[in-house]
Amino acid sequence: MDMLLNRYNDITYVMDLSFVQGVELIGKAKIKMAEDMLFAQWNMEHIFMDEKNFIAFEDYKDKAFKGVNKKKLSKEEIHKMAVKAMEEADKIKKEIEEGGYVSETI
Template identity: 50%
Template structure:
């Protein structure tokens, strides 16, 4: 609920939508929040990158989310699946960071 309030300021806007539109808005809000968090993580990692080991944000994001299979048609997103997806994304980001710090490939 807090996520929606920070994005839309008025929860009535979302609550008055039909179910499918509301779910789509909520899924979009979670995806944007995950991207914002990943962007902040990339900025920290960016400070440790040199020319040789630079990873553009789009590549970084694609590597982190490559195993995430939440499609727009999948309306059965449980709290557990969201937590599992976030956990996988964080683990992948950690793996990329360690490989970058060692100068290795991902």
């Protein structure tokens, strides 16, 4: 939730999306957040790079993300994750509508 608020400022925009659009948006936001953190790390290491050991950020990113998300999920696992996400989204939306939402990490 913090990630979404940090990126989009108004969670009602996200909550009004369809489930599929919301999941895609969350996925893209997570990837972007990981890339931002990786860039900060590369930027610090970049200070100590010279002509012999320089690595462009895109190559650094490719190396860091190599092998990520290779696990295939079963239909049952995907269904369970979707149901849990929908339940959490409904809970948050209800709390927002009642004005009592308190941010917590999902």
